[in-house]
Amino acid sequence: MKTELQQAIQDLESQLAELKAKAEEIEQEEWWEAPDFFEGECVPVELNKYLEFQRNLWCLAKELNGDWVPD
Numbered sequence: 001m002k003t004e005l006q007q008a009i010q011d012l013e014s015q016l017a018e019l020k021a022k023a024e025e026i027e028q029e030e031w032w033e034a035p036d037f038f039e040g041e042c043v044p045v046e047l048n049k050y051l052e053f054q055r056n057l058w059c060l061a062k063e064l065n066g067d068w069v070p071d
Contacts, residue, residue: 005064012057019050 023046 023050
C-alpha cells in the first residue's frame with residue numbers, strides 16, 4: 001500500500017508540473033469566480049484548477065502523515 005501511495009504522489013507531482021507549465025502559457029481570456037482566499041477577485045481558469053489541485057495534493061500529504069483526515 002505504501003508503494004501505491006508513493007506512486008500516487010509521484011503521479012500527482014507529475015500532473016502538478018504539467019499544470020504549472022500550462023499555467024505559464026495560458027492567456028488570461030477565460031475567467032472563473034475566485035476561491036475565497038482571493039477575496040472575490042477573478043482568476044484564470046487554469047490558475048483555479050492549479051490551486052484546487054495543489055489543495056488536493058496538500059490534503060493527501062496531510063492524510064498520509066496522519067495529521068488530518070478529510071470529511
